Amino acid sequence: MGLRDDVERFQSVGEERREDLADFIQYGDLGQSGATEINVPVKIVDPPEFEYDRRDQGGVGQGDGDTPDVGQPVGPPQSQPGDGDEEGEPGEEGGDHEYYEMDPEEFAQELDEELGLDLDPKGKTVVEETEGPFTDLTRSGPNSTLDVERMFREGLKRKVAMAFDEDFVREVCTVAGITPREVFEWAREERLPVSMAWIERAHEDVADERGRWESIADVEASVEREPISQRIRRDGIDHVPLRREDERYRHPEIVEEREKNVVVVNIRDVSGSMRETKRELVERVFTPLDWYLTGKYDTAEFVYIAHDAEAWEVERADFFGIRSGGGTKISSAYELADEVLSEYPWNDWNRYVFAAGDSENSSNDTSERVIPMMEEIDANLHAYVETQPSGNAINATHAEELEKHFGADADDVAVTYVNSSDDVADAIYDILSTEGETDE
Structure with a gap:
């Protein structure tokens, strides 16, 4: 580790030695701070440094006879008058201090951490309105902002909601003596989204097969219905019914x-x-x-x-x-x-x-x-x-x-x-x- 590393470590330790904020506001000297500059005391320790002493030197590489050999430990230098080793009473003055300066924003952040606060100020005065992400939807707008994905999803949901097992309904139309109205009433009770016109066409298409079943109960007991999801996976979807009412246009959110x-x-x-x-x-x-x-x-x-x-x-x-x-x-x-x-x-x-x-x-x-x-x-x-x-x-x-x-x-x-x-x-x-x- 070099001298530069030592100095950097000293500086970081110096910051850590500043008073805890709680101690500072309770016992520290608040008078050293202003309205927009808070000065928190930091106890100062002089960093290590090299000193070159020119006294009693005969030249480069020259000693005075007492120079230790390589590998021999070097003892502490002889005390000099005034270096702190002389006799006397212990000092009563405090050590030197400098100040860690922080602005109110940093002070607020550190106090939040120190005391566990979480004040989230609310803005009241609107100073600017800007366009944000295109998260809002409207019923009109330029074609370039049409939300095609949403329109397709709405059409797909309608397709699934309108689908029913057509083959099973045709089997019901083959019941002996059954009329299109009776098939329609049965379909309503089953909550099948089928129209009267579709049933009339199917009823006519299977006229030659009518009489295959004695009752609707026989059909339900003998013919297995195919789930809509299974049918879609097998046959796929030939078209998705898109309607104008499904059109939505992306609009930028107004951010205040x-x-x-x-x-x-x-x-x-x-x-x-x-x-x-x-x-x-x-x-x-x-x-x-x-x-x-x-x-x-x-x-x-x-x-x-x-x-x-x-x-x-x-x-x-x-x-x-x-x-x-x-x-x-x-x-x-x-x-x-x-x-x-x-x-x-x-x-x-x-x-x-x-x-x-x-x-x-x-x-x-x-x-x-x-x-x-x-x-x-x-x-x-x-x-x-x-x-x-x-x-x-x-x-x-x-x-x-x-x-x-x-x-x-x-x-x-x-x-x-x-x-x-x-x-x-x-x-x-x-x-x-x-x-x-x-x-x-």
Whole structure:
């Protein structure tokens, strides 16, 4: 194995040493990443390399008297000052890191694999209609598109359906005293596709033979019927009855190219009870969700709403750092979200509404205002993330009320609890795996 192979192996090992995505979103430094570039830390190990030392060399092939003979093992070089062998306390600084860069699309693919997700976004806005394969059929069209095979199959099915054992019917016509009408009535009871005109001709053809049988029962007991399939295999098919009604013309299927658009409304409680740890947990959930949906959709737009007793729209850069001293009224955020989403029609946009807080809310606001609005606002998914690192407060009932009202099996509402970084990956999975089939 040469040096090039060693370096390539080192590079591949370096990629494998990047943090698992689940660990990264739970404990990693998300601040090194942007909206469209995710930087996952990779611990760096210097690759092996050769070094040429010019000191104390007398020339090519010249030694200083201590040069080992061929085959003699070479010991480690003498330590030099500053090479790490001097006495001292162990270092406390972390090793160097570089970053494995991925875009949101790669992030979404890897998160699917990491968490076992399978979100298949639906396109809503038709951007182009193209002709697909000739799978549709119409009753008219140019001769070049006539589906000859189908026409032949229809004629062949008719041929088989209309066939019957003609010799056996002729034998029935030889029964003593039988009339064409009686033969026809018998044929109808036997479900034989024979016409009255055909029977009349056959009855006349065997006039000299009439009286051979005393009854139809005698014919059925003495003459064996020949299956249609056997007759066709023996005699073949002389012609296939083709009719104009069997004509179908191949027509190209119209394929609609749909753009996958999504708008995500992120709502965060910024009231006085939402201290730093709670804010950080919300960021650890919402940021990967933003990356994931950006990677899954062709066009992704994000709206950030902060609220205490009132709600206002903010920029993403300010969303996770705001802290207010006011009370809490969650419905104010949903009222603003409903107003914002009016600019993103449900027929054209996939819509997600993600809210987070510590479940504290003003009296009766959840049942009287928030729940009705969640039911009225069309969205692929409504989600609420409760953060209570130090345990539930007595009046923190918002998540519990949502869960009780919508139930644990709702396919458009997810309620999840994040009390520490350990809960982040599970919360993201719960949210993204809840969405059911969306309406077109």
